Amino acid sequence: MNSQETPATQSAETSDRPAGTRSWLREHSELGVSVLLFAIGVLVLTDALTMEVDISQRGPIGPKTVPITVGVGLLLIALLLAVDVLRGGRGEAEGGEDIDLSEPSDWRTVLLLAGVFLGFAVLIGPLGFPVSGALLFWGAAFALGSRHYHRDPLIAAVLSLITYYVFDNLLGVPLPGGPLMGVL
Structure with a gap:
């Protein structure tokens, strides 16, 4: 400790260190996305390299090619x-959005949408x-603010039937038809 340093100045220096670390992390927050992409890449590669492949059905491009390329x-x-x-690049700010970042979140809409999705699952x-x-x-249209009580249910029914038909009949992805499919 120098003769000019007092315990107060020494404690101020140590309290600046975490703030400096936080500042560096805040300035380089995009590294979190990089770490997440790296972890997903390792997971995809590990899964692809441990995949068991039937050699008899092998063509010029095997089933491991796409997952390895993606990983x-x-x-x-x-x-x-x-x-x-790390070289100083930064993501572009949210300039294109029509939102005010100083406004609080709309939890009513979030909870309504969560309830709609939970109801769908049940x-x-x-x-x-x-x-x-x-x-x-x-329900999603209502939660997001649409109040056309006659039009919205009709659009939802048509959209649901088209989606069911496309997945069940055209794509071959079986969806539960429910009691109305015996009638239709």
């Missing part, structure tokens, strides 16, 4: 992003996709 791409993007952030088994999907579409 390597994720690792490469994570590395390039980390280098860019009702899809007993009511089937066409009915529960219509309730999902209508």
